[in-house]
Amino acid sequence: MRDSYIWNTMSATIFAMQSAIVLIVITHTGGLEDAGIFSIAYAVGSLMFYIGEYGVRKYQVSDINEEMSFTDYHSHRITACVIMLIVSLGYVANGFFRLGYSPYKAYIVLMICLVKVVEAYSEVYFGRFQQVGRLDVSAKTNFYRITLGVVGCCITQIVTGNMAISMSVWFVLSIIALLTSNILVYKEFGTLQFIFRWDKIWRIFRECLPLFLGYFLLLYVGNAPKYAIDACMSDVDQACYNFIFMPVFAVGMFANFIFNPILVKLAHRWDEGKVRVFTKIVLRQILVIFGITLLAVAVALTIGCPVLGFLFNADIMEYKTDLAILMVGGGMLALVNFFSVVVTVMRYQKHLISGYVVLAILAWLMANRTVRMYGIRGATILYTILMAGLAVIFAGVMFLFIKKRAREVGKRSNR
16 A cells, blocks of 8 residues: 555656646747647647546546456547547647647647547556556556656757657657556456447446546636637747646645545545534635645745746746736635545535536636737636636535535434
8 A cells, every 4th residue: 555655646746747847848948939839739638638538547446346347448448549539630630720830839739649649548557457456556657658758758858959859759658658568567467358349338438428527627627728828829928828827736736635635534424424524624624725825825926936937947027926816726726626526525526517517618708808808917817717616616516415414414313
């Protein structure tokens, strides 16, 4: 268990930091325009990833009785990755023919999408390893794949200064890592078969649709300002926005490290019907997240821009207020993640989908207009408003079902 925890922490950290690491190298070797192109390419690739992964990993891991075989999950993943590839090609074609992408920019977006195709396909093996109690193997192979790709990409970028070459190297090394780790290691866990039982594949698509919609729409809402900047502003503006956006994930990660250890306790208190204790734990965690957010805002207003400017080799002091606004948005994102986990513990997660849909529609309607009128300040305010909207909706759902549970427990105790 200790080995699994250590490797899982390392794997999750490198997964969260890979884009920041590559972006730092690009800003020091390729300039702001390349940094902006990479930023939107990674945002698009991350969105496409959830089409290929489809939210299946948690479903697969929790299938402890193996109602579905690994062959079924594997066949589903191949099908989903083919769909992901088709959608990615469509996005790149739209960018080239309608949004004015240069061949260079279109190629970078395509390469990142291909890296994410490999990443999405790899997830089916990680799910299998974790399903049979070997989270350590899952984490080690994931850490190896990401590290090999990122290190190779960064070295190539430093040597050549050519992002097209470095992204191509990243893609090739991702495939090599897949072949030399996941597929070879899987031989210790079973036989890899290519059998497509379409009734099983369709069942996985149907069962995991709520998970997919949740992940996909949350990422779309979070990245809506980036897509709007891509459509309405320059690649340099995109780079500057992403420089000040990077710490948002740090707030979320820090909050996750704090609330993850209490999830088992929450699940037990909910099952035991101890609603008052459950509510106290939830409220205490909300206060902790607010405290982290206030600390992040204070850092943003003091040393935030100088530190980020040093890391990314850019003068971003004019965006100090925007950075502080985004830190508030990061706190809202942490609340969204916490509330969604709590509602999942309560087993009412399907009721969150409507919130994602409403905010995704608002993002689609407002993003371009807001960024066109107010620039990066509009993008930062838009992000924070969208995350705050989700947090309010999810909090409403959560407390509604807490109240319902309290009434049920009260009725039982009065009998």
